[in-house]
Amino acid sequence: MKMExxxxxxxxxxxxxxxxxxxxxxxxxxxxxxxxxxINLDGRMFTLSRNYGGVIFYHPxxxxxxxxPTRSYKVGAPNTTTTKPPNTTKPPNTTKHPNTTTTKHPNTTTTKxxxxxxxxxxxxxxxxxxxxAVQPTFPLFTLSPDTSSLSLQRSFDTFMLSYYDSFxxxxxxxxxxxxxxxxxxxxxxxxxxxTSKSVVQMFSGGYMSPRKVMPYQYVWSGEPVISFPGxxxxxxxxxxxxxxxxxxxIFYYMSRSYYGSYSGSVISWSYIRYDNRGRAVLEDNFDMRxxxxxxxxxxxxxxxxxxxxxxxxxx
Numbered sequence: 001m002k003m004e005x006x007x008x009x010x011x012x013x014x015x016x017x018x019x020x021x022x023x024x025x026x027x028x029x030x031x032x033x034x035x036x037x038x039i040n041l042d043g044r045m046f047t048l049s050r051n052y053g054g055v056i057f058y059h060p061x062x063x064x065x066x067x068x069p070t071r072s073y074k075v076g077a078p079n080t081t082t083t084k085p086p087n088t089t090k091p092p093n094t095t096k097h098p099n100t101t102t103t104k105h106p107n108t109t110t111t112k113x114x115x116x117x118x119x120x121x122x123x124x125x126x127x128x129x130x131x132x133a134v135q136p137t138f139p140l141f142t143l144s145p146d147t148s149s150l151s152l153q154r155s156f157d158t159f160m161l162s163y164y165d166s167f168x169x170x171x172x173x174x175x176x177x178x179x180x181x182x183x184x185x186x187x188x189x190x191x192x193x194x195t196s197k198s199v200v201q202m203f204s205g206g207y208m209s210p211r212k213v214m215p216y217q218y219v220w221s222g223e224p225v226i227s228f229p230g231x232x233x234x235x236x237x238x239x240x241x242x243x244x245x246x247x248x249x250i251f252y253y254m255s256r257s258y259y260g261s262y263s264g265s266v267i268s269w270s271y272i273r274y275d276n277r278g279r280a281v282l283e284d285n286f287d288m289r290x291x292x293x294x295x296x297x298x299x300x301x302x303x304x305x306x307x308x309x310x311x312x313x314x315x
């Protein structure tokens with residue numbers, strides 16, 4: 001009897017130590033996501049945030065290494081500046097970057113992007129975004145932030161284009177150009193910069209701004225990188241060309257390829273890389289969600305129809 005009592009008491013002493021402690025709740029983190037060598041983002045959108053919720057897009061053949069918020073973009077592998085070894089007969093300036101097919105230029109640490117042919121080519125940018133009236137003024141994007149910075153900011157119904165950190169042009173799309181463009185849930189905008197004429201123009205939906213001469217000539221060096229610092233809303237269908245778009249091409253974009261196809265020559269939404277800065281979420285866009293829901297309702301309707309027909313046969 002005493003032995004049994006001692007055994008029961010020992011179990012009562014050791015049982016609390018055998019109970020596993022309750023798991024502690026981990027704080028959610030925002031992972032830093034980098035796209036693969038090439039990604040097709042058709043039917044996808046990014047939900048951004050003005051609180052460190054931006055994203056960077058670039059051509060799959062372009063490489064840079066920098067964690068935000070720095071702007072020290074580097075082309076090719078790190079530490080690419082090489083010195084000539086002693087006692088060699090190898091001619092200078094013939095060393096290639098590792099894992100690249102471009103030759104290093106003398107006295108430079110960068111290589112020209114393979115998507116451009118001339119440092120004085122023009123540039124066009126088109127994109128679709130969605131936001132509310134709570135944030136009437138916000139920076140939209142910066143193109144080529146390291147070589148020839150070109151930034152676009154929205155302020156109510158006016159867009160301000162800044163370049164070289166010193167010059168700016170105000171653009172207001174108020175001229176009704178295409179009455180066939182229907183109202184959309186997205187705000188579709190296109191910016192064209194004609195370097196040869198130093199003329200810039202802005203398009204938004206079926207409206208365009210007057211063409212304006214830039215106060216100082218802008219030379220786009222062709223760095224295929226476009227950065228979105230973040231705003232409260234969604235972003236999709238980013239396209240960049242290394243030439244000024246014709247009105248027909250812009251119309252195709254605004255009509256969402258209803259009348260003709262389009263694809264950026266420098267950066268294309270269907271062939272792209274991206275680098276997530278933090279609080280930016282990649283998900284299906286609203287059109288894709290509506291399509292999935294419509295398909296689900298169609299399947300559900302078919303199932304109900306066949307169920308009714310089976311019940312009729314059983315009766």
